[in-house]
Amino acid sequence: MMVREKDGAKNYYFTFGYVDPYTKKSKTKWVNTKIPVTRKTQRAKDEAFAVGLELRKQFLDDLKRGVEGKTVQHRNRKSHAGDTVAEYAEYWISEIRGSVQDNTLDSYEIPLRKHIIPRIGDIILGELDQYDLKEFINLELADCEERKKRIEKMIEDADGKEVKISSNIKPYYASIRKHLKIIHMMLNYAVSEGDIEVNVAEHINPQVLKKIPQSDFESHPYSKEELAVLRNAVRGDHLESAIMIASYIGVRREEVLGLRWRDIDFDNRCIRICHVCRLVKSKVEYSERMKSKSSKRVAVMIDPLRDYLLELKKQQEEDKKLFGSGYYDTDLVCRWNDGRPINPNNLTVGFSRLIKKAGLRHTRFHDLRHSVATIIIEETGDLTLASAALGHSDTKITADVYINHDEKAIAKGFEALDTSDME
Numbered sequence: 001m002m003v004r005e006k007d008g009a010k011n012y013y014f015t016f017g018y019v020d021p022y023t024k025k026s027k028t029k030w031v032n033t034k035i036p037v038t039r040k041t042q043r044a045k046d047e048a049f050a051v052g053l054e055l056r057k058q059f060l061d062d063l064k065r066g067v068e069g070k071t072v073q074h075r076n077r078k079s080h081a082g083d084t085v086a087e088y089a090e091y092w093i094s095e096i097r098g099s100v101q102d103n104t105l106d107s108y109e110i111p112l113r114k115h116i117i118p119r120i121g122d123i124i125l126g127e128l129d130q131y132d133l134k135e136f137i138n139l140e141l142a143d144c145e146e147r148k149k150r151i152e153k154m155i156e157d158a159d160g161k162e163v164k165i166s167s168n169i170k171p172y173y174a175s176i177r178k179h180l181k182i183i184h185m186m187l188n189y190a191v192s193e194g195d196i197e198v199n200v201a202e203h204i205n206p207q208v209l210k211k212i213p214q215s216d217f218e219s220h221p222y223s224k225e226e227l228a229v230l231r232n233a234v235r236g237d238h239l240e241s242a243i244m245i246a247s248y249i250g251v252r253r254e255e256v257l258g259l260r261w262r263d264i265d266f267d268n269r270c271i272r273i274c275h276v277c278r279l280v281k282s283k284v285e286y287s288e289r290m291k292s293k294s295s296k297r298v299a300v301m302i303d304p305l306r307d308y309l310l311e312l313k314k315q316q317e318e319d320k321k322l323f324g325s326g327y328y329d330t331d332l333v334c335r336w337n338d339g340r341p342i343n344p345n346n347l348t349v350g351f352s353r354l355i356k357k358a359g360l361r362h363t364r365f366h367d368l369r370h371s372v373a374t375i376i377i378e379e380t381g382d383l384t385l386a387s388a389a390l391g392h393s394d395t396k397i398t399a400d401v402y403i404n405h406d407e408k409a410i411a412k413g414f415e416a417l418d419t420s421d422m423e
Helices: 042-069 085-096 102-120 130-158 173-192 224-233 240-249 253-257 303-326 344-358 367-380 383-390 395-402 407-415
Strands: 002-005 011-019 026-036 270-273 276-280 283-287 297-300
Touching: 002 042, 011 042, 026 042, 085 102, 085 173, 102 130, 102 173, 102 276, 130 173, 224 240, 224 344, 224 367, 240 253, 240 303, 240 344, 240 367, 253 276, 253 344, 276 344
Parallel strands: none
Antiparallel strands: 002 011, 011 026, 270 297, 276 283
8 A cells, every 4th residue: 555646647646455356356446535746745645645545445345335235145034844834835836936837836736725735734844744644645545445435336326327427536546646746846845945954755654655556547559540540530520620630740638729820831741839728727828838848849741631731721711701700710720610719628528539439449638649659669660750759858758658569569579589490
């Protein structure tokens, strides 16, 4: 630190060194003391030095405040360890809202409201342990058993007559693991926030988990011949377009119902999969937010599908003239004759009705996707091609879910072990 005369300056300058808090480099600062250099006495220089010390202090204080203003200030955060599980569930949902899709959030909130909170909602979050979750599982299983007995009694009382079973009373064995998964995710968030130390959902006794029945549904893809029967059977139905398109390119339910005419390129024979139709709290919503990044893809339009879509477009133009002002004019490809959009649940239920009428074996609409994947793999032997066609982020997903090993294929594999012709 010293007092200096600056070339051409009228006043004395005070210089000092400091470390820049942003770059961590040493720097030199010159400050104007406002003491004129015409006073060439020691007294004037002493005054300039004293002023310089004050200016130095002010500069360093301002620099410190500037750094503090650009850093995160520690604050006392409210701990949620004392919240009940019900209170924490509400907090967790509010925290993840916006980071997950609305229909995904809906799939968390419904089980929380119907199953999780009624059973463990009153327990303090910090006191929840694996034994509470064991009891939760036992209560879920007991409820499913009670529902199963009630349905059996209804069938017995019907004495051979057809019985309609409401979904509200059906057992939900396959959903118990989903409920545990939601609890696990919520507790993981609590651990990351420092509200609890461990996720007790990770310490459930494996023997307890084994008591939960696995889903017994087995998906069997349709062959090319069965797909041909299906396409003929749906002709004239309002679900025809969705089923026809899905049977050719293996799109998901939400993708085919979100398909727009502007996404179809007839000249280049391709279909862009970039919109979805979802049910959020029983309300139909359209969005460009796909299931994953790889879900946005381009499907190839083979000749039969191109011919069908051109025919469909022409038919919809005629429907528009027929219904006049009563026509719902949208860009959606799949719709009712009067242009109204199709509800996703209507497609699920209607598909079951149509395949039953056609005499085809039972499967789900989603399994048209399985059918397309299996046929592509069987015809080309290219797993990567099938994975890209379905919009999977990893070929392992395609291999684990969509490759179907039928009895003939397995038999062919064992035949390869035959060495009789080598003897």
